[in-house]
Amino acid sequence: MAATQDTMDRIAEVSGAYKYGFVTDIDSDKAPKGLNEDIIRFISAKKAEPAWMLEWRLKAYRHWLTMTEPSWQKVDYPPIDYQDAYYYAAPKGKDDAPKSLDEVDPELLRTYEKLGIPLKEQEMLAGVAVDAVFDSVSVATTYKKKLEEMGVIFCPISEAVHRFPELVQKYLGSVVPYSDNFFATLNSAVFTDGSFVYVPKGLRCPMELSTYFRINERNTGQFERTLIVADEGSYVSYLEGCTAPQRDENQLHAAVVELVTLDDAEIKYSTVQNWYPGDETGKGGIYNFVTKRGACRGRNSKIMWTQVETGSAITWKYPSCILQGDNSSGEFYSVAITNGAQQADTGTKMIHIGKNTRSRIISKGISAGRADQTYRGLVRMMPKAEGARNFTQCDSLLIGDRCGAHTVPYIENRNPSAQVEHEATTSRISDEQLFYCLQRGISEEDAVALIVNGFCKEVLQTLPMEFAVEAQKLVGISLEGSVG
Amino acid sequence: MALLEIKDLHASLEDDTSKAILKGINLTINPGEVHAIMGPNGAGKSTLSSVIAGRPGYVATSGSILYDGADLMDMEPDERARAGVFLAFQYPVEIPGVAMATFLKTALNARRKARGEPDIEALDFLKAMKANAKRLGVAEDMLKRPVNVGFSGGEKKRVEILQMAMMEPRMCVLDETDSGLDIDALKIVADGVNALRSPERGMLIITHYQRLLNYIVPDVVHVLAGGRIVKTGDKTLAETLEAEGYAAFTDAAAA
Numbered sequence A: 001m002a003a004t005q006d007t008m009d010r011i012a013e014v015s016g017a018y019k020y021g022f023v024t025d026i027d028s029d030k031a032p033k034g035l036n037e038d039i040i041r042f043i044s045a046k047k048a049e050p051a052w053m054l055e056w057r058l059k060a061y062r063h064w065l066t067m068t069e070p071s072w073q074k075v076d077y078p079p080i081d082y083q084d085a086y087y088y089a090a091p092k093g094k095d096d097a098p099k100s101l102d103e104v105d106p107e108l109l110r111t112y113e114k115l116g117i118p119l120k121e122q123e124m125l126a127g128v129a130v131d132a133v134f135d136s137v138s139v140a141t142t143y144k145k146k147l148e149e150m151g152v153i154f155c156p157i158s159e160a161v162h163r164f165p166e167l168v169q170k171y172l173g174s175v176v177p178y179s180d181n182f183f184a185t186l187n188s189a190v191f192t193d194g195s196f197v198y199v200p201k202g203l204r205c206p207m208e209l210s211t212y213f214r215i216n217e218r219n220t221g222q223f224e225r226t227l228i229v230a231d232e233g234s235y236v237s238y239l240e241g242c243t244a245p246q247r248d249e250n251q252l253h254a255a256v257v258e259l260v261t262l263d264d265a266e267i268k269y270s271t272v273q274n275w276y277p278g279d280e281t282g283k284g285g286i287y288n289f290v291t292k293r294g295a296c297r298g299r300n301s302k303i304m305w306t307q308v309e310t311g312s313a314i315t316w317k318y319p320s321c322i323l324q325g326d327n328s329s330g331e332f333y334s335v336a337i338t339n340g341a342q343q344a345d346t347g348t349k350m351i352h353i354g355k356n357t358r359s360r361i362i363s364k365g366i367s368a369g370r371a372d373q374t375y376r377g378l379v380r381m382m383p384k385a386e387g388a389r390n391f392t393q394c395d396s397l398l399i400g401d402r403c404g405a406h407t408v409p410y411i412e413n414r415n416p417s418a419q420v421e422h423e424a425t426t427s428r429i430s431d432e433q434l435f436y437c438l439q440r441g442i443s444e445e446d447a448v449a450l451i452v453n454g455f456c457k458e459v460l461q462t463l464p465m466e467f468a469v470e471a472q473k474l475v476g477i478s479l480e481g482s483v484g
Numbered sequence B: 001m002a003l004l005e006i007k008d009l010h011a012s013l014e015d016d017t018s019k020a021i022l023k024g025i026n027l028t029i030n031p032g033e034v035h036a037i038m039g040p041n042g043a044g045k046s047t048l049s050s051v052i053a054g055r056p057g058y059v060a061t062s063g064s065i066l067y068d069g070a071d072l073m074d075m076e077p078d079e080r081a082r083a084g085v086f087l088a089f090q091y092p093v094e095i096p097g098v099a100m101a102t103f104l105k106t107a108l109n110a111r112r113k114a115r116g117e118p119d120i121e122a123l124d125f126l127k128a129m130k131a132n133a134k135r136l137g138v139a140e141d142m143l144k145r146p147v148n149v150g151f152s153g154g155e156k157k158r159v160e161i162l163q164m165a166m167m168e169p170r171m172c173v174l175d176e177t178d179s180g181l182d183i184d185a186l187k188i189v190a191d192g193v194n195a196l197r198s199p200e201r202g203m204l205i206i207t208h209y210q211r212l213l214n215y216i217v218p219d220v221v222h223v224l225a226g227g228r229i230v231k232t233g234d235k236t237l238a239e240t241l242e243a244e245g246y247a248a249f250t251d252a253a254a255a
């Protein structure tokens, strides 16, 4: 109740602060183009946020103004004009949306079919305006109720800001501070929505939390913000994304994901990401600049990142672990596939702070077409990381001779008792392997999918079951047309 | 109609068509027949099997190969396989991370798909695979391991024949399947191959040793030397070769 009252007060406060033209039109569905403090106030007001949230956003924005876009990563894209973008847009009205699947790009539908996505979900993914209530709504509601009974909080972060302000204030920005990096700072200023998860002490969350269950609430837009907190001795597995290619008119995506594990807690975070990569030349594809970071704050805590990345024109992301608690461990399993004109600069950072901390990195990069891919991994052993260990295995597979793969390991060891191990391989799909498959009657496309899935197996098997099956199909589909 | 009809086949490496490896092969295999090809190292035996199967890097520069009346050269390697041409490799290839069982199932389903049939039932597949594994003395565990990775030489060959049994091809080409097999394994593999002999099926068995042909008794034996078939006879030809070697034929080929 108090929270609600607080919200109303804040709205009044914000509304009173209108000095600038457009903001008076709070019913507008879209903020004007460009980025300034007014736009941020507008977004905050739209969400009826408390003052502390707005202050945080503004702090981030002011800091962002002092920053310059990073250029060290090995990706190449035309300069982004941040003033030429919309930072708030309400969900598209039915009038703009396709009326039925007949109006949707057949290429997209073909992919949905191959992935075996049910018709209703296809409509949802393709943004068709449908009135029908999805089956998943009732499923989602049932699950949500169950979760709430157990004490698990799983809701949009915009809702959490109102309902659980203490938790949000305590943890938001505690892993990725508002000043962290150009894209994360931008996100802090303008984030629209995302998920909030809190798992109470000692609870093993019995079901996978999936964005699937809130697919109907999906309107998180281009600046998604996710915060997951696992309290002492708890466990949760979270699935992000979707194997189906998603189109979005926003080219720039800059999400932030923060994970926190306290003593003996564990978070498993799996992503299958398949943003629209653009046409042959990469035109129209999504730029995906994401900051994902987990803090193993407690003793014996654990964070495991698994990601399968096949989409986007440009990907820039390094899910990382800060291993603070003694005996805590971080794992990173990654499959990144780049085809056509895609570019990816990805990897991870493992920062060992506590004693006997462990990290394990398994990265599988596949490049085809004219794609370019860089693995960038940082392993840092801090002076107090007594007995810490890291193992890194970084394998690249090249298909064809016009693509590239690069491995850039950064290793910093400031504790003589810590050990860092790094192995890297680069291979190609051999003609012999292909012919062997062909001779058994397997088509070239299926053969490539089979061989690549074999190459990625170690990573794919860390995914939850159903996700793994979909990811396998996705691997094949993303490499279509890469040989022959 | 002949199952496989090779006429005046000349073949070379794609990169060097000036140097013929096969210099005019004529060979006709009828349904139900088992032919053996023997010959010295480097004679062109594997090249012949490669050209039949469509291995990249090899080209037929002249002549023809008809399979069941169709021009094989017009077909992609995977089409040939699905049409029933099976090659047991002299050097089976490793595919890391892909379980042999998955590989087999993918291959079987590729055939079914081409025929417009649904995927094989998981249970039917398992049953068939287990039965064949048992018959060929292949441990079931091995089929869970990645394709040929870490398999011993003999294990690889047994699994090649297991694959052949599962695919039920019409034309089987076995390239030195006996090499690397111990005597017991040779007998088991030969039994496996014999079990597949049938009135519709043809076989071309490449070997260096007459011993295999004691178990798989061929209808016809050819000697391939210097890219040509220099002698054709019945199973006694293999015995002669075993006793006298290839010297007489290599001279003939060089002449």
Ligand SMILES: Nc1ncnc2c1ncn2[C@@H]1O[C@H](COP(=O)(O)OP(=O)(O)OP(=O)(O)O)[C@@H](O)[C@H]1O
Pocket: B013, B021, B039, B040, B041, B042, B043, B044, B045, B046, B047, B048, B057
């Ligand atoms: N890929 C290749 N590259 C270079 N030379 C080749 C290649 N394939 C075949 N040859 C040459 O062609 C000739 C025939 O080789 P092939 O492998 O067909 O012989 P083979 O009769 O199977 O011999 P073996 O009994 O040793 O298996 C040899 O001189 C060989 O060196």
Ligand SMILES: [Mg+2]
Pocket: B045, B046, B047, B090, B175, B176
């Ligand atoms: Mg040979």
